[in-house]
Amino acid sequence: xxxxxxxxxxxxxxxxxxxxxxxxxxxxxxxxxxxxxxxxxxxxxxxxxxxxxxxxxxxxxxxxxxxxxxxxxxxxxxxxxxxxxxxxxxxxxxxxxxxxxxxxxxxxxxxxxxxxxxxxxxxxxxxxxxxxxxxxxxxxxxxxxxxxxxxxxxxxxxxxxxxxxxxxxxxxxxxxxxxxxxxxxxxxxxxxxxxxxxxxxxxxxxxxxxxxxxxxxxxxxxxxxxxxxxxxxxxxxxxxxxxxxxxxxxxxxxxxxxxxxxxxxxxxxxxxxxxxxxxxxxxxxxxxxxxxxxxxxxxxxxxxxxxxxxxxxxxxxxxxxxxxxxxxxxxxxxxxxxxxxxxxxxxxxxxxxxxxx
Amino acid sequence: xxxxxxxxxxxxxxxxxxxxxxxxxxxxxxxxxxxxxxxxxxxxxxxxxxxxxxxxxxxxxxxxxxxxxxxxxxxxxxxxxxxxxxxxxxxxxxxxxxxxxxxxxxxxxxxxxxxxxxxxxxxxxxxxxxxxxxxxxxxxxxxxxxxxxxxxxxxxxxxxxxxxxxxxxxxxxxxxxxxxxxxxxxxxxxxxxxxxxxxxxxxxxxxxxxxxxxxxxxxxxxxxxxxxxxxxxxxxxxxxxxxxxxxxxxxxxxxxxxx
Ligand SMILES: Nc1ncnc2c1ncn2[C@@H]1O[C@H](COP(=O)(O)OP(=O)(O)O)[C@@H](O)[C@H]1O
Ligand SMILES: [Mg+2]
Numbered sequence: 001x002x003x004x005x006x007x008x009x010x011x012x013x014x015x016x017x018x019x020x021x022x023x024x025x026x027x028x029x030x031x032x033x034x035x036x037x038x039x040x041x042x043x044x045x046x047x048x049x050x051x052x053x054x055x056x057x058x059x060x061x062x063x064x065x066x067x068x069x070x071x072x073x074x075x076x077x078x079x080x081x082x083x084x085x086x087x088x089x090x091x092x093x094x095x096x097x098x099x100x101x102x103x104x105x106x107x108x109x110x111x112x113x114x115x116x117x118x119x120x121x122x123x124x125x126x127x128x129x130x131x132x133x134x135x136x137x138x139x140x141x142x143x144x145x146x147x148x149x150x151x152x153x154x155x156x157x158x159x160x161x162x163x164x165x166x167x168x169x170x171x172x173x174x175x176x177x178x179x180x181x182x183x184x185x186x187x188x189x190x191x192x193x194x195x196x197x198x199x200x201x202x203x204x205x206x207x208x209x210x211x212x213x214x215x216x217x218x219x220x221x222x223x224x225x226x227x228x229x230x231x232x233x234x235x236x237x238x239x240x241x242x243x244x245x246x247x248x249x250x251x252x253x254x255x256x257x258x259x260x261x262x263x264x265x266x267x268x269x270x271x272x273x274x275x276x277x278x279x280x281x282x283x284x285x286x287x288x289x290x291x292x293x294x295x296x297x298x299x300x301x302x303x304x305x306x307x308x309x310x311x312x313x314x315x316x317x318x319x320x321x322x323x324x325x326x327x328x329x330x331x332x333x334x335x336x337x338x339x340x341x342x343x344x345x346x347x348x349x350x351x352x353x354x355x356x357x
Numbered sequence: 358x359x360x361x362x363x364x365x366x367x368x369x370x371x372x373x374x375x376x377x378x379x380x381x382x383x384x385x386x387x388x389x390x391x392x393x394x395x396x397x398x399x400x401x402x403x404x405x406x407x408x409x410x411x412x413x414x415x416x417x418x419x420x421x422x423x424x425x426x427x428x429x430x431x432x433x434x435x436x437x438x439x440x441x442x443x444x445x446x447x448x449x450x451x452x453x454x455x456x457x458x459x460x461x462x463x464x465x466x467x468x469x470x471x472x473x474x475x476x477x478x479x480x481x482x483x484x485x486x487x488x489x490x491x492x493x494x495x496x497x498x499x500x501x502x503x504x505x506x507x508x509x510x511x512x513x514x515x516x517x518x519x520x521x522x523x524x525x526x527x528x529x530x531x532x533x534x535x536x537x538x539x540x541x542x543x544x545x546x547x548x549x550x551x552x553x554x555x556x557x558x559x560x561x562x563x564x565x566x567x568x569x570x571x572x573x574x575x576x577x578x579x580x581x582x583x584x585x586x587x588x589x590x591x592x593x594x595x596x597x598x599x600x601x602x603x604x605x606x607x608x609x610x611x612x613x614x615x616x
């Protein structure tokens with residue numbers, strides 16, 4: 001005889017497994033919404049940039065951190081999104097349409113860029129996507145009738161119906177809402193078959209195929225989703241800066257995106273946001289550390305990029321699981337105090353895979 | 358017409374003929390074992406079925422359909438699942454997530470309903486979990502459900518891999534050396550499970566195995582392979598006692614039967 005145990009599987013598929021987690025996130029959201037009441041415009045502007053970049057890094061995280069496909073060409077999707085939105089807006093298309101259109105066009109281009117990923121992996125894919133980035137940059141420069149080339153384009157602050165997002169605070173709220181929707185969509189995809197298929201491809205392509213997962217379908221899907229979010233971020237970027245030109249979408253931006261997700265911690269959505277926050281605050285951090293340096297050193301030209309690079313290197317060396325990994329360890333330490341064992345996280349490996357075989 | 362059939366399959370790597378005109382038939386509901394020394398070409402048969410390699414000649418027929426030209430993931434979609442000789446789990450996920458991946462071919466949702474996590478997707482997730490939990494109960498994996506597979510003992514990883522293949526609800530199950538690296542106790546469990554899979558779940562099994570006791574105990578029919586050529590096939594006793602088979606295992610270099 002067999003006893004059927006009744007389990008409540010609904011609990012397993014909830015976004016927040018525990019009630020306490022839900023309240024922490026609720027507190028975070030409320031905190032973010034109240035931030036403008038205590039912070040000055042400069043700081044709010046920085047938060048806006050974090051939200052905006054986070055939309056892009058969540059997109060890149062899905063591709064690189066979860067599907068294991070490196071992209072050095074995400075600046076191109078960012079640029080495609082920015083220019084699509086700018087051009088449509090200049091033709092009178094309302095922002096509520098221009099924003100998704102920016103994401104969709106980037107997504108469609110993403111499908112095509114995903115095709116080489118069927119044959120290439122690791123460093124080879126990185127180089128191929130980098131080449132794609134150069135091509136898009138070149139197109140943005142040359143297609144002057146559409147993009148105004150190096151002269152760039154002016155972009156109006158967006159409005160939705162009667163709402164005009166011109167002040168720092170209003171634009172901050174706009175990006176915050178879009179970031180929240182982005183994270184929700186990403187989390188939902190990750191707890192569904194598509195997200196699991198992406199993770200499967202990251203961990204073992206051979207086994208993924210044996211599960212019935214089509215490489216062609218899911219690699220291009222991953223590229224498309226990733227490019228979509230990055231395109232949306234590009235649209236937000238264009239309307240925030242109100243001026244864009246192709247120079248804003250070079251290989252350095254692609255590398256910056258990668259640095260964000262690696263520093264934040266590959267394979268976690270938290271990491272995508274932490275990483276964006278860290279890299280955006282890094283210049284400030286550098287200015288702050290300068291106060292503690294001897295004057296002759298602090299005044300050296302070229303110090304900033306060196307410190308910038310150094311901090312990233314130190315992070316990857318000493319915290320390969322990124323800021324999110326550090327945060328989890330710290331939290332775990334306090335939860336387990338005084339039982340914490342040093343070896344607990346030893347087994348965890350980096351998700352990032354440069355090359356297979 | 359037989360359930361699964363290999364017709365005169367051949368493949369070579371460079372100059373090496375890994376399989377040379379191999380033919381066999383698997384009947385529905387039986388355990389069919391393939392034995393042979395290391396390098397005989399056993400795993401290569403599986404890799405060809407899964408379409409990781411292209412056959413040079415011959416074909417595989419599954420339920421009257423030629424599956425030797427389809428794309429790799431279609432093989433699983435048609436109802437053939439497998440385990441690997443050198444474990445191929447999704448290492449950075451939990452045991453339950455691995456089993457849920459086995460459910461992939463049964464999904465009915467698309468990207469858009471998933472992004473919204475619509476009630477339909479929720480329903481599907483709950484169904485998948487119910488199915489995965491059944492497999493967990495069947496294989497006694499309760500203790501490992503939410504653990505990262507990378508940290509699990511070898512034998513448990515093999516069991517999770519078997520579970521993942523079962524979660525697919527296949528019609529044909531390919532097992533590549535399921536007992537290798539397992540201890541005595543685990544092998545005993547394995548023998549029971551395989552018999553249960555055949556008898557209770559009605560799944561046909563094609564198995565590569567080195568443990569001759571296990572082969573003898575649970576196989577309906579056995580095929581012996583050496584250097585990519587079929588030595589003999591038939592009932593377990595006859596094949597294991599066949600002089601050429603004993604020669605293949607014990608001859609020349611004295612290749613160990615469990616190696
Ligand atoms: N991808 C490959 N490239 C070259 N040679 C291979 C490849 N796969 C298998 N072989 C060779 O084919 C032969 C059969 O291998 P395999 O099927 O793994 O043997 P086994 O019977 O031990 O499973 C071996 O000589 C092996 O070296
Ligand atoms: Mg083998």
